[in-house]
Amino acid sequence: MSILIVGELINTSRKAIKPAVENKDAEAIKKVAKDQDEAGAHYIDVNCGTQVFNEEETMKWLVDTVQEATKKPLCIDSPNPKAIEVGLENHKNGQPMINSITDEKERYETILPLVLKYKAKVIALCMDDTGMPETADDRIKVVDSLVPKLLDAGVPADDIYLDPLVKPVSTGDTAGLEVLDTVKYIKEKYPEVHCTCGMSNISYGLPNRKVLNWVFMIQTMTVGMDSYIFNPLDKNLMGLLYASQATLGMDQFCMQYLTAHRNGLYEE
Amino acid sequence: MANFEELSNAVIAGNEAKVKELTQKAIDEGVEAIDIINEGLIPGMTVVGTRFKAGEMFVPEVLMSARAMQGGMELVKPLIADTDMPSAGTVVLGTVKGDLHDIGKNLVGMMMESAGFKVINMGVDVSAEKFVEAVKEHKPQVVALSALLTTTMLAMKDVIELLKEEGLRDDVKVLVGGAPVSQDFADEIGADGYAPDAASATDLVKSLLG
Numbered sequence: 001m002s003i004l005i006v007g008e009l010i011n012t013s014r015k016a017i018k019p020a021v022e023n024k025d026a027e028a029i030k031k032v033a034k035d036q037d038e039a040g041a042h043y044i045d046v047n048c049g050t051q052v053f054n055e056e057e058t059m060k061w062l063v064d065t066v067q068e069a070t071k072k073p074l075c076i077d078s079p080n081p082k083a084i085e086v087g088l089e090n091h092k093n094g095q096p097m098i099n100s101i102t103d104e105k106e107r108y109e110t111i112l113p114l115v116l117k118y119k120a121k122v123i124a125l126c127m128d129d130t131g132m133p134e135t136a137d138d139r140i141k142v143v144d145s146l147v148p149k150l151l152d153a154g155v156p157a158d159d160i161y162l163d164p165l166v167k168p169v170s171t172g173d174t175a176g177l178e179v180l181d182t183v184k185y186i187k188e189k190y191p192e193v194h195c196t197c198g199m200s201n202i203s204y205g206l207p208n209r210k211v212l213n214w215v216f217m218i219q220t221m222t223v224g225m226d227s228y229i230f231n232p233l234d235k236n237l238m239g240l241l242y243a244s245q246a247t248l249g250m251d252q253f254c255m256q257y258l259t260a261h262r263n264g265l266y267e268e
Numbered sequence: 269m270a271n272f273e274e275l276s277n278a279v280i281a282g283n284e285a286k287v288k289e290l291t292q293k294a295i296d297e298g299v300e301a302i303d304i305i306n307e308g309l310i311p312g313m314t315v316v317g318t319r320f321k322a323g324e325m326f327v328p329e330v331l332m333s334a335r336a337m338q339g340g341m342e343l344v345k346p347l348i349a350d351t352d353m354p355s356a357g358t359v360v361l362g363t364v365k366g367d368l369h370d371i372g373k374n375l376v377g378m379m380m381e382s383a384g385f386k387v388i389n390m391g392v393d394v395s396a397e398k399f400v401e402a403v404k405e406h407k408p409q410v411v412a413l414s415a416l417l418t419t420t421m422l423a424m425k426d427v428i429e430l431l432k433e434e435g436l437r438d439d440v441k442v443l444v445g446g447a448p449v450s451q452d453f454a455d456e457i458g459a460d461g462y463a464p465d466a467a468s469a470t471d472l473v474k475s476l477l478g
Binding site: 013049050052055078079080127131132167168170171204205206207 | 331370417418450
């Protein structure tokens with residue numbers, strides 16, 4: 001058992017990616033895909049949501065382009081179900097991942113058929129029609145609704161990745177704790193189901209954001225978070241991830257840690 | 269003569285107890301409530317906004333300052349008739365239909381309120397129809413729209429279109445913001461302005477109405 005890493009860099013909301021996508025600069029996109037693959041990402045996230053006027057067409061181009069550079073499976077990421085379907089239709093290598101389903105009625109009903117049809121892994125956000133969660137209890141309520149529903153619909157537990165939704169600690173002192181308590185609950189009640197998140201929201205509005213992100217990765221991993229959506233090119237982050245995996249008993253004979261060391265990850 | 273600088277500094281420090289104490293002291297000394305707001309509380313919050321924008325102050329500090337300012341406002345408000353309440357203008361604010369994100373929008377609301385605007389916070393998942401109703405009811409100078417999802421960004425355009433249909437577009441300035449929103453997008457949908465953060469949004473409103 002080790003941590004599943006989803007490389008987040010191919011996203012048109014990022015300044016470096018937007019022009020590359022708009023100019024159909026395949027080489028630039030392929031490089032970012034390949035770099036993330038080589039850095040250890042298990043999935044490559046693909047998101048072109050900001051191209052609101054031609055997202056579906058852009059999604060096809062992106063998926064095709066990324067698959068020319070890597071054999072890693074893709075995480076098809078969009079708020080738009082049509083763009084997700086286009087991504088899935090064109091997905092070739094391994095089991096695709098969908099980012100994301102939620103317990104909002106409309107979202108659930110449009111995404112579930114895609115999860116089943118393409119036998120995809122799916123990131124499930126802990127939110128419903130009542131809004132974004134504040135407390136651990138808000139999140140747990142969604143978990144207890146969403147997980148049994150997905151399992152009943154035939155989605156294997158191993159394909160479900162619950163995202164508790166990380167909110168800034170700058171606007172709520174217990175924002176980190178609410179997530180940790182949610183993960184503990186999920187691991188206790190649904191041990192076969194996975195937990196994932198992006199950490200960067202935790203540090204919104206504060207200085208030295210990286211430090212907070214790193215610490216929060218280790219804290220969440222300690223309570224059972226077993227997947228992250230982040231920038232795998234961040235060597236500090238990857239170094240801490242492998243070290244943390246080893247000390248949490250998730251790295252047999254410390255092989256991943258040592259491989260990372262031999263690959264020069266810890267060199268300055 | 270009240271010490272407005274000390275009051276401003278207490279707002280900047282986010283010291284709610286001190287702001288309340290100094291505000292009460294000024295009231296007891298017979299200082300006009302409106303002067304307490306305009307000379308003490310708002311100037312403090314203006315400094316907070318400037319420092320926040322410059323990266324010298326951070327979100328939790330802004331929240332503490334806003335809370336401190338509110339502590340003072342609660343003491344002076346009962347002394348002012350509603351019609352005499354100084355207002356830099358009225359802003360109708362909300363997250364557009366289909367979108368449930370509220371953190372950024374609430375920061376914007378808080379900063380604008382602290383700068384002396386009357387803010388009608390409509391919450392999240394607000395339809396174009398509801399925005400139009402609010403414009404008719406509150407007669408704001410500004411409508412500020414938030415969206416955090418690329419799929420809901422286009423709902424901002426719906427609000428602008430409906431304002432046009434209802435003949436209200438020229439009565440208000442429309443501001444847009446949120447992570448996926450850009451100046452280009454604002455121009456494309458015919459908004460009057462875009463701001464990347466809460467302090468810039470407040471400055472933008474001031475300049476649009478200035």
